Amino acid sequence: MLFNSALFLLLFFPVVTLLYYLVPQPARWRVLLVASCYFYAVGIPAYLLVLAAVIVIDFTAGILIEQSTGTKRKAILAASLASNLLLLGVFKYADFLSGNLTALAALIGWNYSLATLGWLLPIGLSFHTFQSMAYTIEVYRGAQRAERHFGYFALYVLFYPQLVAGPIERPQHLLPQLHRPPLLSARGLRGGLAGLAEPCIMSGLQLMLLGLFKKLVIADRLALAVDPIYSDPHLYPGAALLIATGFFAIQIYCDFSGYTHIARGAAMTMGVDLAHNFKATYGARSIGDFWRRWHISLSSWFRDYVYVPLGGNRVSAAKWARNVLITFFLSGLWHGASWTFIAWGVLHGCYLIAGRATSGIRASIVTALRLQTMPRLHGAMQSLIVLALVTFAWIFFRAESLADAWFIVTSIPAAGAQVLGLLRGAPEGVMVRLGLAGLPIAKHEWALMFVLAIGVVAFDQRRWHAPFVFELALRPAWVRVSAAYALIFSVLFLGVYRTATFIYFQF
Amino acid sequence: MKVLFRVLLFVAPIVAVAWLVERTARPLWPEAVGPGMVERIDRSFADASAGGYDVLVVGNSRVYRGVNPDLLGARAYNFAQDDDAFNQVYYKLKYLDERGVRFHTIVMGVDYFEFSFLSDRRNVAYSKYLGDEYLRDFASPDVSRAAHILNTVLHPIDEQAFNNTMIRQFTRPASLLLERAVTVMQASPPRPPIRAVLKPNGQYILDAGPQRVDPIRRDATRLPIQEQYFKRILQWAAERKVSVVMVMPPLRKMELDAYPPGIVDAFDDWLERAAADHGAAYVNFARDPGFTDQDFADVTHLTEAAADRWSRMLGDTLRSRTTR
Numbered sequence: 001m002l003f004n005s006a007l008f009l010l011l012f013f014p015v016v017t018l019l020y021y022l023v024p025q026p027a028r029w030r031v032l033l034v035a036s037c038y039f040y041a042v043g044i045p046a047y048l049l050v051l052a053a054v055i056v057i058d059f060t061a062g063i064l065i066e067q068s069t070g071t072k073r074k075a076i077l078a079a080s081l082a083s084n085l086l087l088l089g090v091f092k093y094a095d096f097l098s099g100n101l102t103a104l105a106a107l108i109g110w111n112y113s114l115a116t117l118g119w120l121l122p123i124g125l126s127f128h129t130f131q132s133m134a135y136t137i138e139v140y141r142g143a144q145r146a147e148r149h150f151g152y153f154a155l156y157v158l159f160y161p162q163l164v165a166g167p168i169e170r171p172q173h174l175l176p177q178l179h180r181p182p183l184l185s186a187r188g189l190r191g192g193l194a195g196l197a198e199p200c201i202m203s204g205l206q207l208m209l210l211g212l213f214k215k216l217v218i219a220d221r222l223a224l225a226v227d228p229i230y231s232d233p234h235l236y237p238g239a240a241l242l243i244a245t246g247f248f249a250i251q252i253y254c255d256f257s258g259y260t261h262i263a264r265g266a267a268m269t270m271g272v273d274l275a276h277n278f279k280a281t282y283g284a285r286s287i288g289d290f291w292r293r294w295h296i297s298l299s300s301w302f303r304d305y306v307y308v309p310l311g312g313n314r315v316s317a318a319k320w321a322r323n324v325l326i327t328f329f330l331s332g333l334w335h336g337a338s339w340t341f342i343a344w345g346v347l348h349g350c351y352l353i354a355g356r357a358t359s360g361i362r363a364s365i366v367t368a369l370r371l372q373t374m375p376r377l378h379g380a381m382q383s384l385i386v387l388a389l390v391t392f393a394w395i396f397f398r399a400e401s402l403a404d405a406w407f408i409v410t411s412i413p414a415a416g417a418q419v420l421g422l423l424r425g426a427p428e429g430v431m432v433r434l435g436l437a438g439l440p441i442a443k444h445e446w447a448l449m450f451v452l453a454i455g456v457v458a459f460d461q462r463r464w465h466a467p468f469v470f471e472l473a474l475r476p477a478w479v480r481v482s483a484a485y486a487l488i489f490s491v492l493f494l495g496v497y498r499t500a501t502f503i504y505f506q507f
Numbered sequence: 508m509k510v511l512f513r514v515l516l517f518v519a520p521i522v523a524v525a526w527l528v529e530r531t532a533r534p535l536w537p538e539a540v541g542p543g544m545v546e547r548i549d550r551s552f553a554d555a556s557a558g559g560y561d562v563l564v565v566g567n568s569r570v571y572r573g574v575n576p577d578l579l580g581a582r583a584y585n586f587a588q589d590d591d592a593f594n595q596v597y598y599k600l601k602y603l604d605e606r607g608v609r610f611h612t613i614v615m616g617v618d619y620f621e622f623s624f625l626s627d628r629r630n631v632a633y634s635k636y637l638g639d640e641y642l643r644d645f646a647s648p649d650v651s652r653a654a655h656i657l658n659t660v661l662h663p664i665d666e667q668a669f670n671n672t673m674i675r676q677f678t679r680p681a682s683l684l685l686e687r688a689v690t691v692m693q694a695s696p697p698r699p700p701i702r703a704v705l706k707p708n709g710q711y712i713l714d715a716g717p718q719r720v721d722p723i724r725r726d727a728t729r730l731p732i733q734e735q736y737f738k739r740i741l742q743w744a745a746e747r748k749v750s751v752v753m754v755m756p757p758l759r760k761m762e763l764d765a766y767p768p769g770i771v772d773a774f775d776d777w778l779e780r781a782a783a784d785h786g787a788a789y790v791n792f793a794r795d796p797g798f799t800d801q802d803f804a805d806v807t808h809l810t811e812a813a814a815d816r817w818s819r820m821l822g823d824t825l826r827s828r829t830t831r
Contacts, residue, residue: 006669007662042661440805444689445682481517488521493528493681497670 001042003262004215005499012039016160017201017269029151029178032270036160040123047122050087051158057083058132059153062139062146077140084129091121096337124164126334128157130301135171137305144171152178161267165259165504167275167297174274181271203473204268209487210468211261215502216495218452219255222247223500224441225449230398233408238415240435241408248398249391250453252503253281256295259502282390283460285382287351290390298334302327317356325349335397340405344396351389383461448494525677532680535687543675544589547705548632551586554709555599558608560584562825564709565596566616569756573809574614576708578818580826585709587616590626593736594644598637600743613744614821617753617789619766619774622729622737644732712811713804725765727774741785751787752825753778757798757809757817790824792817 001008016035023031041048061080065073105112135156138144147153155178162169229236229244236244260277267274275297284290291299310323325346332345365371371378392409399405418433431437431446441449472480542550555563562583564574567590576583586599596615627645634642704712744751755778763771775791782789792798797820802813809817 006664006666010669011664038661045657045661442682442686444686447689448685484517485520489524492521492525492673492677495673495678497673497678499666499670 001039002499002501003259003266004212004502007042013266017266020270025180028270029155032160032178033151033155033158036155036158036163039160040158040163043123044120050091050122050125051128054084054087054129054132055154055157058136058157059147059150061136062153063148065136065139066146073140077136080136081133084133088125088129091119091125093333093337095119127166127168128163130298130334131162131166131168132157134168134301134305138171144175147171147175159267159272161263161272162274165256165263165502166295167260167263167277168301169275169297174272177272200271201269203470204265204270206472206484207261207265207268209265209484209491211258211263211265212491212495213487214254214258214261216497217490218456219251219258220496220498220500221445221494222251222254222449222453224445224496225436225439226251226398228439230404231400233399233404233411236411237418237435238411238413239418239433242412242415243434243436245391245395245398245408245412247449247453249282249387249394250456252394252397253278254456255503257281259504280460280462282387282457283383283462284386284390285379286386287348287355287389290386291348298331302331302334306330320356321353324352328352339402340396340399343402343405344393347393347396351393380461387457528684529676529680532683535683542705544629545632547711548588548629548636550705551588551709552602552636554707555584555586555603556606556608558610561610562612562614563600563603563610564614564616565591565599566614566754567591567618567621568711569618569808570614570616570754571709571711572713572804573756573814573817574616574821575706575710575815575818578815578822579614580822581612583614583708585706585711587709588629589711590628592621592624592626593733593740594625594641595629595633595637597736597740597743598633598641600740602636604743604747611749612825613740613749613751614825615740615751615753617755617778619727619755619771620725622733623726625730625732710814712814713808725762727766727770737781738785741781741787744787745785750828751782751785752821752828753782753787753789754821754824755789755791755793757795757802757813758793759800759803759806762807763793788828790821792820795820 001012003009012035016031019031019035020028037048040051058080061076064076065080068076102112135144135147135153139146147156152175156169156171156175157163159169159174159178226244226248229240230248233241257278264274264276277296279293279296281290281293284293307323307327310326311319312323313320315323328345328349329342330345331348332342335341335345366378371381395408396402396405399408418435431443436446472483475483560576560582562576562579562581564570564576564579564583564585564587566587568587571585571587571589571591574585574587576585586603588595591599600613625644630642630645706712741751743749755775771793775789778789778791781787797816798809798813802809802816804810
């Protein structure tokens with residue numbers, strides 16, 4: 001089920017939230033579990049069986065790990081992780097692997113073809129297997145007690161707000177909240193209809209509204225330009241490709257952070273506080289900083305369960321570079337069974353390695369230009385450079401093939417001349433000169449897109465204290481009400497209504 | 508009670524503003540988009556059922572917008588519609604036949620991609636005219652009752668209808684007002700509005716402006732079901748001694764290039780053979796040098812002026828067939 005669908009907004013969410021408050025606390029997990037199964041079944045019901053397999057395996061593994069010691073404990077963990085990875089491998093990577101083996105065989109002259117499975121990837125499989133694996137690893141490390149209640153463990157994997165695209169929760173954070181929502185228990189666990197007046201409901205609804213704004217007004221609007229250009233990049237000049245790439249950087253950010261706001265908001269209405277996934281991402285001052293602000297729950301997963309066990313940064317420079325490349329290779333692969341995602345991940349790894357290798361030179365430049373005396377200017381320059389590097393990497397993420405990505409990369413340098421050429425042209429020829437005239441988008445809509453895209457980047461430059469909604473909560477009532485109306489009217493009048501799925505649902 | 512009152516107080520301005528925007532934008536609506544899809548189809552069926560013409564024009568949007576029946580040199584009516592393929596054309600002919608409407612010629616638009624889809628986008632309007640037999644093609648095969656019930660439970664809301672409502676009530680009126688506001692702020696003469704008109708002769712005009720870039724994808728697959736309906740139309744006409752002129756509309760070079768090499772020529776051969784087998788004619792304007800990119804209102808459709816020019820050419824074709 002999509003968060004931006006009528007089914008979710010008009011039926012599922014209001015009914016489930018109302019039921020949640022109407023039933024007594026001990027039975028609420030049942031309401032949520034049934035609702036979560038329905039939420040998932042709206043896609044392909046049969047794939048609930050895949051989730052059931054993950055749940056049964058890791059629930060059993062958790063208890064067995066806790067009861068075991070020594071090598072047996074390690075063996076159970078390995079078996080649990082292997083089962084999860086096998087499921088992921090079969091559904092997500094089998095066809096990619098067989099396609100590559102077939103291509104490799106052809107390259108060396110073998111007439112060898114492997115059959116492809118052609119199975120649809122269960123929505124969000126990468127998210128819930130990673131969340132489930134985090135549970136068994138934490139139990140193995142002794143940081144989490146094994147959950148003995150099958151219903152609560154099933155809910156930990158299936159909890160509908162974060163089921164299909166995260167945030168990837170840690171058991172220590174989510175499981176206790178499912179037993180006893182802290183935002184409600186702090187107020188004495190009010191139940192019944194009176195519970196609906198809880199402030200967490202209002203905060204949750206505000207977060208959801210902000211998420212819908214980011215998705216419907218910004219991300220889906222920018223997609224109107226990005227999708228046709230990236231589906232046939234060869235038809236467009238460099239300037240159009242540059243604009244589409246810039247727009248995609250904003251689109252994916254608003255799409256994913258919009259999803260996360262709705263997920264966190266929906267959970268918050270039930271008193272559950274999900275993990276933060278974004279912190280003013282495009283205000284990042286370095287690539288490392290970017291990864292502390294972008295998809296935080298995934299990057300911290302890779303940090304804790306891949307990068308640190310490999311040795312992290314407490315090793316030689318060469319081994320550190322190896323650890324970074326392995327981690328980012330796997331991060332790219334996690335996003336999708338395609339070389340474009342792998343290239344995207346490895347490129348980010350290279351950025352980090354290059355950043356460390358050039359830290360001395362960059363420090364000398366800062367000193368020579370006396371930028372340390374102008375911290376705002378220095379920060380803005382750093383942010384712009386990070387934005388440019390990250391946006392460049394998005395080309396590989398969004399392109400439909402490596403060949404398309406390479407075409408775009410090699411076409412963009414010509415954009416400068418095309419944009420400069422505008423200065424000599426008549427204003428009515430702008431869209432034609434940029435190669436954008438063929439898209440069914442009116443001029444005022446283009447203007448709106450540019451305003452929204454620049455607005456998102458500018459907004460992220462503010463100093464991040466807390467999520468926007470919490471910052472807003474400290475303002476006077478008239479500011480809060482005005483902001484709510486502004487968001488509602490924007491969603492209603494400027495939203496793009498076409499039931500577009502969220503980009504991260506495909507992972 | 509207090510909570511309910513506060514909710515109502517909060518919602519009231521939203522309803523008021525939505526109403527105001529919709530009311531203010533309403534006068535701009537018809538000139539920008541013309542009558543809605545259901546209204547166009549209703550009018551089209553009513554006018555076509557009234558009869559009084561000798562030539563019936565059928566096909567998809569290229570013909571719907573591209574053929575001006577008044578210039579065909581005969582009493583004609585344009586019964587085409589956006590997204591129509593041969594299944595819709597067949598049932599439309601059957602619909603008129605059952606109502607005793609007679610004509611001696613059918614001008615049927617054919618498109619290289621018209622065989623490649625089975626569109627249900629207009630079924631909300633077509634279902635009341637074309638009946639259960641037409642709708643049967645859209646039913647999912649081998650769906651058990653349990654699967655049907657499960658599907659209904661899992662998808663109780665028509666998402667497309669919801670989106671259409673949101674567009675009609677909110678985003679389209681706001682977009683029209685925003686566009687008008689930008690024009691006023693620029694203090695420049697207002698841009699001529701997009702003309703959207705449904706003519707009494709059935710032709711639909713939706714003029715935008717010539718486009719240079721053409722991000723177009725075309726699929727020349729021939730679905731068996733559409734081939735079947737295509738042949739049924741030709742047989743139906745042959746049985747009633749109605750002559751059929753199949754016309755391939757003028758296409759942009761970039762569109763022709765979007766097809767895999769050789770497919771267009773093979774398709775032409777196939778259409779010519781099918782026409783010969785059923786005593787019909789096939790007239791191909793796809794590469795007519797008289798039409799350039801400037802003659803297209805968008806990636807696919809002719810401008811009103813180009814449509815008139817093509818209609819005169821079609822009229823000449825029809826006359827030459829009659830006098831032959």
